[in-house]
Amino acid sequence: MKKTGFLYDERYLLHDTGPYHPETPDRLIAVHMGLDKTGLLSRLIPLKAVYPDMKWIEAVHDTEYIQKFETICCSGISAFECEDNQICCQTFGIAKLAVGGILDVARRIMEGELDNAFCAVRPPGHHAEVDKAMGFCYFNNVAIAARYLQQQWGLKRIGIVDFDVHHGNGTQHIFEQDPTVFYYSIHEHPSFAFPGTGRAFEKGAGEGVGYTRNYPVLPGQGDKEYLDVFQNDFLPLFTEFAPEFVIISTGFDAHVDDDMSDMCVTTQGFSDIMNIIVNVANTHSGGRMMSVLEGGYSLRRLPELVANHVEILLNS
């Protein structure tokens, strides 16, 4: 059994998105319940959030943007930059705690205290651009973690795999010129789903060409197509890249019962792709991997999805 960390903090529930928003605190309550009911919680190493050194957030985001985010939160305005991004006065602090918690987990993995971890954070991050909030995301959690691993720990190759049903535009744009961070994303085809980026011809820029890989999947597809993509596209690419650390942008919204997408992946399908990712991390990264929650809105399915996901990390 692996030493698997579980980042969860009641303060993550304080990011209040109002009454009609899919990205609710109930999602994390469902996650926690799923792990508790299955008895997995007692096998995990529980971790609480800490505040980060702001220099790591500034390693990805413009300081002007960070200040604006803080000011808007403090002012009591209920949306930041777009109606999608519902906030409350605590959101800025909670977004910092999401980053801080994740960086603390990354440190523990690098120091060998943990083998791997699942970070049940809110708000999510993969849509957040250097200077723009988008799609319920404010700070790009995984991008900040990747920069931290590069700069603090000197890692040369970091692999980010993103199976949220929406393309992680922010993560892609932050690293598209960087050949040391491979961004792999599978998502619903951008002509049918938010945010309208992540087309197959987006392959990186400058020195980073070839280190961004987008695999858009057509509406209605499910386990068979996802498994095929992970086995025949993701696996060879990550095997060749041989990342020293794998970060997973974990979104469960491609699930057939999730009404945020038109995809038909089943609970078993998510386990199958997670097994492939874990094998890559075990082979090339010494098992060093960190799964960070992005989307996934079916409160009925989240408990089982997360339980299976975490069990794979534990048994890897």
Next chain:
Amino acid sequence: MFVSRSMTQKVISIGPEASAIKAKNLMSEHHIRHIPVVDPEKRLIGVITDRDLRSVFPAPFYKGEEESGAVDEFKKLKIKDVMTRDPVSLTPYDTIQDALLLIQKMRVGALPVVDKDGKLTGIISVRDLLRAFINVLGIGTPGTLLCILVEEKVGQLKKIVDAITEENISFGSILVARYWDKDKRAVFPYLLTQNVSKIKKKLENMGYTLLNPMDWYMDQLPKND
């Protein structure tokens, strides 16, 4: 929606007495396929395209795999020997709809734009029109496309727009496919939000059919027009 706003103004032109090889080099240097031909007063007298050049140069020469023996002969070829004379053109105050229809009708890739004195002021290509329509479709802005099947009767669009507006969602664009099925239209609102599950349910409760994305079909014009 005028051609003057969408056309390329810094247009590369050539004189009728220049060598055809010069046109070939200009095309590869600037990644273009159409060069307007003008007289010394900049009046449009013709157009030369990569297709014109391919029809007079052998393929190996055109591709740059020169055969020394033949080059001298090709150097003698002048633009005026190869160009299309009196080409169809547009004026800056024709609209981009005019440009679209004319380009489709003439089966060309670009049209020169001339002022009232017949002087060249720009060129509008399929590429320029694509850019304009990418903007109109709102593809560059994050959002989600829906497809709603509606009865072909007055007031349908208003109900849809009102229902979406009530949810505080902004529109990137709204397209209507004129003919879907008998007495049906397909409406494609592009919504500037990730958060579409609630509005989808609301529209369904209002009695609208949301089409399966795999059945979406915008191009309702007869293909062999």
